Amino acid sequence: MTKIPHRIILAEEQMPKQWYNLRADMKSQPDPLLNPATFQPIRTAELYPIFCEKLAEQEMDCTTAYFDIPEPIQEVYRAYRPSPLCRAYALEKHLKTPAKIYFKFEGGNTSGSHKLNSAVAQAYYAKEQGLTALTTETGAGQWGTALAEACAYFGIHLDVFMVKSSYSQKPYRKTIMQTFGATVTASPSDTTKAGRTILSEKPDTTGSLGCAISEAVERAVSTPGCRYVLGSVLNQVLLHQSIIGLECKKAMELLGEYPDIVIGCAGGGSNLGGLIAPFMQDKLLGRANPYFIAVEPASCPSLTRGRYAYDFCDTGKVTPLARMYTLGSGFIPSPNHAGGLRYHGMSPILSKLYHDGYLDEARAEEQSKVFDAAILFAKLETILPAPESAHAIRCAIDEAIKCKETGEAKTILFGLTGTGYFDMAAYASYLEGKMTDSIPSDQDLQAGFDSLPKIPGIQE
Ligand SMILES: Cc1ncc(COP(=O)(O)O)c(C=O)c1O
Numbered sequence: 001m002t003k004i005p006h007r008i009i010l011a012e013e014q015m016p017k018q019w020y021n022l023r024a025d026m027k028s029q030p031d032p033l034l035n036p037a038t039f040q041p042i043r044t045a046e047l048y049p050i051f052c053e054k055l056a057e058q059e060m061d062c063t064t065a066y067f068d069i070p071e072p073i074q075e076v077y078r079a080y081r082p083s084p085l086c087r088a089y090a091l092e093k094h095l096k097t098p099a100k101i102y103f104k105f106e107g108g109n110t111s112g113s114h115k116l117n118s119a120v121a122q123a124y125y126a127k128e129q130g131l132t133a134l135t136t137e138t139g140a141g142q143w144g145t146a147l148a149e150a151c152a153y154f155g156i157h158l159d160v161f162m163v164k165s166s167y168s169q170k171p172y173r174k175t176i177m178q179t180f181g182a183t184v185t186a187s188p189s190d191t192t193k194a195g196r197t198i199l200s201e202k203p204d205t206t207g208s209l210g211c212a213i214s215e216a217v218e219r220a221v222s223t224p225g226c227r228y229v230l231g232s233v234l235n236q237v238l239l240h241q242s243i244i245g246l247e248c249k250k251a252m253e254l255l256g257e258y259p260d261i262v263i264g265c266a267g268g269g270s271n272l273g274g275l276i277a278p279f280m281q282d283k284l285l286g287r288a289n290p291y292f293i294a295v296e297p298a299s300c301p302s303l304t305r306g307r308y309a310y311d312f313c314d315t316g317k318v319t320p321l322a323r324m325y326t327l328g329s330g331f332i333p334s335p336n337h338a339g340g341l342r343y344h345g346m347s348p349i350l351s352k353l354y355h356d357g358y359l360d361e362a363r364a365e366e367q368s369k370v371f372d373a374a375i376l377f378a379k380l381e382t383i384l385p386a387p388e389s390a391h392a393i394r395c396a397i398d399e400a401i402k403c404k405e406t407g408e409a410k411t412i413l414f415g416l417t418g419t420g421y422f423d424m425a426a427y428a429s430y431l432e433g434k435m436t437d438s439i440p441s442d443q444d445l446q447a448g449f450d451s452l453p454k455i456p457g458i459q460e
Contacts, residue, residue, distance in 0.1 A: 104244055209342060
């Protein structure tokens with residue numbers, strides 16, 4: 001038997017030329033997006049004032065299984081993809097586990113995370129439509145960075161609303177976005193009506209992705225030639241991120257491997273949705289039965305403690321309503337160090353798959369245990385992980401330890417979504433013993449659930 005290398009990187013020509021749309025194979029579809037004014041299922045054209053037309057079409061398409069990746073997008077992908085599939089030999093040895101641990105590393109590009117996969121696509125479609133500007137929100141800063149790079153490449157202006165807690169924790173993230181020509185504003189801000197309303201209600205708020213989305217949407221709809229783009233949650237983003245799973249599956253096939261367990265951290269669900277896409281297809285079509293685990297922070301537990309309900313995607317309640325696992329759009333999580341996982345809701349596709357039992361398990365992890373795993377991994381595998389990605393590492397380690405106990409040589413695959421070089425404030429607080437876990441009480445969660453919309457006949 002040939003030895004499996006530490007890293008396998010597909011050749012450029014082997015990179016997938018199509019994205020895969022999981023909805024095409026789902027037995028039962030996610031519930032439709034609703035118009036926030038009428039509570040009626042939204043029509044594609046109603047999304048055009050907010051999103052680029054092509055992206056709105058992708059958002060609503062439940063039947064096309066494969067979308068060709070336009071050549072200009074492939075051209076940019078080729079600059080940083082295919083990304084490596086790595087075997088964590090040192091971690092396996094340290095844990096003395098019979099399990100085989102693989103991870104798909106998306107942090108090797110300049111933006112440092114998987115977010116670039118959708119940023120490039122969204123900036124391209126905006127350019128193709130003749131738009132001149134985009135707006136977005138960013139939590140941890142990875143999405144804003146990725147989109148700033150993509151917009152610079154395609155020559156489009158970008159306005160980023162950055163969650164206030166990250167804005168102050170990660171000043172250099174802001175500088176990178178500015179270097180690529182983006183304008184960055186701490187959210188909530190006094191530059192939008194939504195921001196001013198939130199500030200008048202909670203002047204000391206550290207912000208949230210939900211607030212930043214409201215501001216970005218408002219700016220987009222009130223600026224000519226401008227649209228809003230989102231880095232996660234939406235169906236179109238999961239579609240673009242399917243490149244992760246498609247590459248991964250192809251590389252594993254070359255190695256004669258198939259995962260028993262697939263693990264990903266879950267903020268809005270884009271990396272997890274992308275990683276599992278082709279493996280979930282196998283499960284939906286009865287070809288294989290891998291076990292899927294979503295990992296979220298205990299401080300923002302949308303899948304593990306949220307409600308499966310219709311909710312706004314933003315705090316200002318201007319976006320369409322999606323049925324998803326949610327903590328309520330009014331829920332403001334504690335300023336957790338894994339900023340990219342601080343979102344009140346979850347991708348409607350993943351929510352539906354979880355609700356129907358195809359996404360097998362969701363786990364909420366405490367921050368300090370996540371950083372234990374991050375530091376162990378960094379020392380052994382020589383990659384400093386993003387705090388978000390370290391949630392998946394924590395879970396992979398725990399599963400590998402279980403294998404040691406049972407003697408099972410399972411194949412574990414997890415998504416290593418990004419690097420943590422801009423998260424040193426978080427690492428410092430861990431190393432100095434100052435990291436605390438802020439887990440919401442049932443009462444805290446109830447306040448969020450109380451903000452769920454009442455929809456006549458659907459959700460009273
Ligand atoms: C490195 C990294 N991993 C994971 C996430 C979570 O997002 P998603 O659930 O959309 O993959 C983020 C979000 O900002 C991130 O920056």
